Amino acid sequence: MTKIACVIVTYNRKQLLEEALNSVLIQTESPEYVFVIDNASTDGTEKYINDKFNFDNRQWHYVRCSQNLGGSAGFAQGMRLALQTDCSWISISDDDAIFEPGYFAALRKGIKQYPEQSVFSGSVLLPDGKHDMMHREVITNSATLTVRCVTDETYKHDFSYDIFSFVGILLSRQVIEAIGLPEQDYFIRFDDFEYAVRALKFGRFMNLSAAKVLHKTTYTRSAIAPWKEYYVMRNRIALLIKHRGNNHTVRWYCRRFLLRKLLAILLFSNRRRQARSLVNAYVKGYQDGWHARLGRQLAFLPS
Structure with missing residues (x-):
């Protein structure tokens, strides 16, 4: 049986986290385990979420960190806990990733259809329905790890690619145990890129067109801080x-x-x-x- 653990990292976005968790609950084939890693939220996330969801269920776990160490450390914490279960696959995403119905069913179908693959993903959509292009990339220069986004036309079918973001990614236990956890000291930015480079040693990744995740983000590459x-x-x-x-x-x-x-x-x-x-x-x-x-x-x- 294909058992999936879903890791969701959150920080000060309790309403989005609630929506993300509800999107897990309504799946036709839900993950067997859910781990919420709270990066020391200050907006009352812990009480808000615990009041709405049954974390007394041994399959659902809420972990509050003592300080915000960034997304990569949060993912590492959640993946470490997930590896203690009997899951064979681990899904990772932030709290602004809303899984569309049938998402995990499509992933399980992909695992059977492409048995040689060790990393899967779904297509990332923006609230306006367009593809969020920065999440699936191909390497154009191996020496400098230069990349370009996958074209919009490519999303019409399943496709292989080289670099993922941590939005809607499913990794096999074998790959995680072989390459280790995300670089916790990256804090933010390029932690997913670096992890993808490591995972690429086990083959290119497969994006499944039938699996879709809504990315409720306000971030754009033109935004500067x-x-x-x-x-x-x-x-x-x-x-x-x-x-x-x-x-x-x-x-x-x-x-x-x-x-x-x-x-x-x-x-x-x-x-x-x-x-x-x-x-x-x-x-x-x-x-x-x-x-x-x-x-x-x-x-x-x-x-």
């Missing part, structure tokens, strides 16, 4: 050096990445208004990424 940009710069460089080494090509790419980010400050008005903070974030992120100084940085935390 200096504290977030620090982790974008730092983690992108750190993962590239980790997986491709310190060579001429990597050094050239990292310098070019920094230069492009600095030039973008001049090109976009919303960045020019934050020029000093962004320059500091990019330069410090570049330095810390190069020297693998990871973890939460007190100078770059949500305000």
Whole structure:
């Protein structure tokens, strides 16, 4: 029997978490286990959710962390707990991922249809019904791990790809036990990218067109916050050096990445208004990424 554990990481979004959990409950084939990892929410999430759901059920678990260590640490915590069950697959997502009816049934069908696959995903949709394109990517340059998004046309059928986000991902126990848990010290940004690079050693990933997850996010790549940009710069460089080494090509790419980010400050008005903070974030992120100084940085935390 294919047993699935569903890990959901949350922080200060209790209504969204309620919707995400309800979307698990209404599945035609629900996961056998559910783990909610609360990254030290301050909005009353714990009481709100416990009042609405039966966490006394031994299959549902609510875990509140002592501090917000970021999504990657939350996923690592949930996956560690899930591995203590008899599940053979683990689903991971944030609290803004709402599974459409039949999502897990489609995943189970995919497991039978593609027995050689060890990582599956569903198609990620935005509230307007369009595909959220940044979640499934293919590598265009292996030396620098450069990627492009999968085309909209591709989503009409099942397809293989190279890089996933942590929205609607299902990983086999065997892969997780082989590659370990997500990098907890990445805090935010590129933690999923780095984990995908590790998982890719066991083959490309399969996206199932029949499995759909609604991503209720307000984030866009045009939205800029200096504290977030620090982790974008730092983690992108750190993962590239980790997986491709310190060579001429990597050094050239990292310098070019920094230069492009600095030039973008001049090109976009919303960045020019934050020029000093962004320059500091990019330069410090570049330095810390190069020297693998990871973890939460007190100078770059949500305000």
